[in-house]
Amino acid sequence: MEDSRSDLTRRKFIGASLGCLVSAGLVGVSPTKVLAEEKPESSAGEIVYRTLGRTGIKLPVVSMGAGAANDPGIVQASYKLGVRHFDTAANYQFGRNEQMVGNAIARLGVRDQVIYGTKVMTPAQRRDVTPEQVKKRLFQSIEGCLRRLKTDYLDIVYIHDVRDAAPIKDQAMMDGLAELKKQGKILHTGVSTHANMAEVINETVSGGFYDVVLTSFNFTMADDTAMMGAVKNAGAKGIGIVAMKTQAGGANFPEPQTRTEFSNSVINRAALKWVARNKNVATSIPGFSNYEHMNEDFSVASNLEYTDEERKFLSDNNIRLSIGFCRQCRQCLASCEHGTDIPNLMRTHMYAAQYADFYLARTTLNEIRSDQSLVNCVSCSDCSAICANRVDIARRIEELKLMYA
Numbered sequence: 001m002e003d004s005r006s007d008l009t010r011r012k013f014i015g016a017s018l019g020c021l022v023s024a025g026l027v028g029v030s031p032t033k034v035l036a037e038e039k040p041e042s043s044a045g046e047i048v049y050r051t052l053g054r055t056g057i058k059l060p061v062v063s064m065g066a067g068a069a070n071d072p073g074i075v076q077a078s079y080k081l082g083v084r085h086f087d088t089a090a091n092y093q094f095g096r097n098e099q100m101v102g103n104a105i106a107r108l109g110v111r112d113q114v115i116y117g118t119k120v121m122t123p124a125q126r127r128d129v130t131p132e133q134v135k136k137r138l139f140q141s142i143e144g145c146l147r148r149l150k151t152d153y154l155d156i157v158y159i160h161d162v163r164d165a166a167p168i169k170d171q172a173m174m175d176g177l178a179e180l181k182k183q184g185k186i187l188h189t190g191v192s193t194h195a196n197m198a199e200v201i202n203e204t205v206s207g208g209f210y211d212v213v214l215t216s217f218n219f220t221m222a223d224d225t226a227m228m229g230a231v232k233n234a235g236a237k238g239i240g241i242v243a244m245k246t247q248a249g250g251a252n253f254p255e256p257q258t259r260t261e262f263s264n265s266v267i268n269r270a271a272l273k274w275v276a277r278n279k280n281v282a283t284s285i286p287g288f289s290n291y292e293h294m295n296e297d298f299s300v301a302s303n304l305e306y307t308d309e310e311r312k313f314l315s316d317n318n319i320r321l322s323i324g325f326c327r328q329c330r331q332c333l334a335s336c337e338h339g340t341d342i343p344n345l346m347r348t349h350m351y352a353a354q355y356a357d358f359y360l361a362r363t364t365l366n367e368i369r370s371d372q373s374l375v376n377c378v379s380c381s382d383c384s385a386i387c388a389n390r391v392d393i394a395r396r397i398e399e400l401k402l403m404y405a
């Protein structure tokens, strides 16, 4: 099921695309809706903390997505600034990212003051395996995380990159995680998702096993009623929501025609505040790998009020739609007769072109099944105009070919 192509036929595709347009909020949308949210906590310059659902963990509303960082100094400076939650993954930088975070925190001697979130069992590792192999791989992965992070327990372990209900219902995975919890090697479990997020969040809530969802969530989704509803429902049911992709790829917009009068700082802060003001989101993990972005992002933790410029940016519907953020809805899959995995190629493109994180881009590309990979694309451009989010799919795939084919 997972990773399989949508069962939409090309005939059904037109209808599905219209549905996508509506659910994506691109038909008859009020531009002011993006700012129509409840008032955030007043901070008076103090860091705003929230509780991560039923885990009971209290965290600043801004944490560190460490995946793109390779300087332990940034991790240590973040801790000194007030960051208490560091997000990484077993496969980020082929394990070196966990090592870097573990070394940085070990040198400070503050392991007991911080929360580690890490991710294991990627889609490729979950593919075509027996229940026995699932448990074996899970146990091996956790031993690797513990070793690299220099710790004897992991606070939150996510199943990495969940795109549908199947991994959430995988009994062998739950049995393995429960055993690891009993052994004290992990404290809380979760799923991470950047595709079909509303469905994954709702399945996690109804399944009842996992405590946390790490989800893609940003202002381009303000009108996506399914997503907004899923986040609200999770918050109400005690599932901790951690937000990633908070800045929709950042101010380095992927569409060259998108020009903006707003500074990078306004764009980044406005986007992060939009996420952090949602009280169903316990914390967010903007990825920063330099000191300027660290200070900029963490400043939001103690000031959730929008400036006039930030409000102006967020309420500009034209910019919001021109960004062409791929929200991994997978509606485009049916447009390609050659089986190309468009959503994951769009994610690869974002990591390379916007994040300039070539490790992550390469890892994402490697995760794509060989029968759905870049070489399958014959450059027919049939997919060009089908995305409700105005993602220029064909151009981005051609750019990927220049880089990777």
Ligand code: SF4
Pocket (backbone or CB within 6 Å): 325, 326, 327, 328, 329, 330, 331, 332, 333, 342, 343, 346, 386, 387, 388, 389, 390, 391, 393
């Ligand atoms: S390119 Fe992304 S946002 Fe557009 S239809 Fe495909 S998965 Fe959805």
